[in-house]
Structures are given as C-alpha cells and as structure tokens.
Amino acid sequence: MPExxxxxxxxxxxxxxxxxxxxxxxxxxxxxxxRQCMRRERAGHTLQATALxxxxxxxxxxxxxxxxxxxxxFFAIAxxxxxxxxxxxxxxxxxQKRGGEFTRIQMDExxxxxxxxxxxxxxxxxxxxxxxxxxPRKSRVVELRFFGGLSIEETAVVLGVTTDIVxxxxxxxxxxxxxxxxxxxxxxxx
Numbered sequence: 490m491p492e493x494x495x496x497x498x499x500x501x502x503x504x505x506x507x508x509x510x511x512x513x514x515x516x517x518x519x520x521x522x523x524r525q526c527m528r529r530e531r532a533g534h535t536l537q538a539t540a541l542x543x544x545x546x547x548x549x550x551x552x553x554x555x556x557x558x559x560x561x562x563f564f565a566i567a568x569x570x571x572x573x574x575x576x577x578x579x580x581x582x583x584x585q586k587r588g589g590e591f592t593r594i595q596m597d598e599x600x601x602x603x604x605x606x607x608x609x610x611x612x613x614x615x616x617x618x619x620x621x622x623x624x625p626r627k628s629r630v631v632e633l634r635f636f637g638g639l640s641i642e643e644t645a646v647v648l649g650v651t652t653d654i655v656x657x658x659x660x661x662x663x664x665x666x667x668x669x670x671x672x673x674x675x676x677x678x679x
Contacts, residue, residue: 568637
C-alpha cells in the first residue's frame with residue numbers, strides 16, 4: 490500500500506507516468522467499490538460496474554486540482570465520484586421519463602437499519618446534501634462508509650478523527666437519514 494501513496498504523491502506533483510502505474514494497482518479495489526454500489530441499484534440497471542469504474546476513472550484523471558494524500562483519501566474521492574455518477578445517471582433517467590420511477594437501492598442491514606429497506610437514490614442524495622448543510626462530517630461519514638465501502642478505521646484516517654467519533658457520527662447520521670427519508674416517503678404517499 491505505501492506504493493499507492495507514493496504514486497499518488499508523484500501524480501499530484503505532475504508525474505503523468507505515475508497514473509499509468511497506479512491504475513493497475515487500484516483497479517480491483519475500484520471495481521469492488523463499483524460492484525458494491527451496483528448491488529444497491531435496481532435490477533436491469535443499464536450501467537454496469539465496469540462502466541462505473543471507467544466513468545469514475547475519467548473523472549479522477551480530470552481532477553487535477555485534488556491534492557492526494559494517501560490510499561484512503563484516493564478511495565474516498567473515488568467513492569464520492571461513483572456516487573456522483575450514479576446520481577447523475579438517476580437524474581438523467583428521471584428526466585427522460587418525465588416523472589417516472591426513481592432508482593431504488595438496497596441498503597445493507599449493517600449499514601442503515603435493523604432490516605433491509607429500499608431507498609430512492611435521488612432522495613438519499615438530497616438528504617445527504619441537506620445533512621451536509623448542518624452536519625458536514627456526518628454526511629461525509631455516510632458517503633465514505635456507504636458509497637465508498639470504507640471501514641470505520643479507514644474513514645477515521647480520511648477524516649482525521651478517532652474511530653470513536655466515526656462510530657458516533659455513523660450511528661446518528663443513520664438515524665437522521667432513516668427519519669428524513671421516512672418523512673419524505675410519507676409526504677409522497679399523501
């Protein structure tokens with residue numbers, strides 16, 4: 490893993506060949522993240538994990554302003570980009586259908602609640618943005634854990650806080666999101 494960090498730092502400093510060396514080292518992990526994201530998508534989704542990795546890769550390559558720090562930071566940014574790709578795709582489909590169904594995702598029991606429950610990806614994205622307005626770190630914890638698949642420890646490293654803080658923020662953010670999304674679902678049913 491130190492090799493990944495070294496290549497990120499070289500890439501950050503302008504060495505384009507470092508990117509060519511980096512991608513084979515991180516591709517499997519990026520593909521794992523993409524598969525994890527895609528498992529939460531509706532059946533028959535037109536975007537496949539490989540396409541999600543490719544789109545995230547293109548956005549990573551074009552993100553020259555990022556000041557890379559280490560492996561965890563890289564995967565946190567990759568997770569954020571995958572979230573953006575999926576949300577952009579959901580918005581595009583929604584606009585094409587002019588009010589059609591939203592994309593449904595399955596949240597793992599261990600991540601959000603005591604039982605599996607479907608959520609609308611656009612509603613989740615909106616709720617995370619709303620959470621970020623008054624609790625940016627909680628929003629970031631959800632993004633890193635849920636979309637990025639980062640462990641508690643990796644999330645703590647990325648955010649520069651203790652694992653106890655991440656655990657607390659994760660618990661309270663999940664509860665807030667469940668309440669917020671439940672409220673939105675109730676409003677739609679009326």
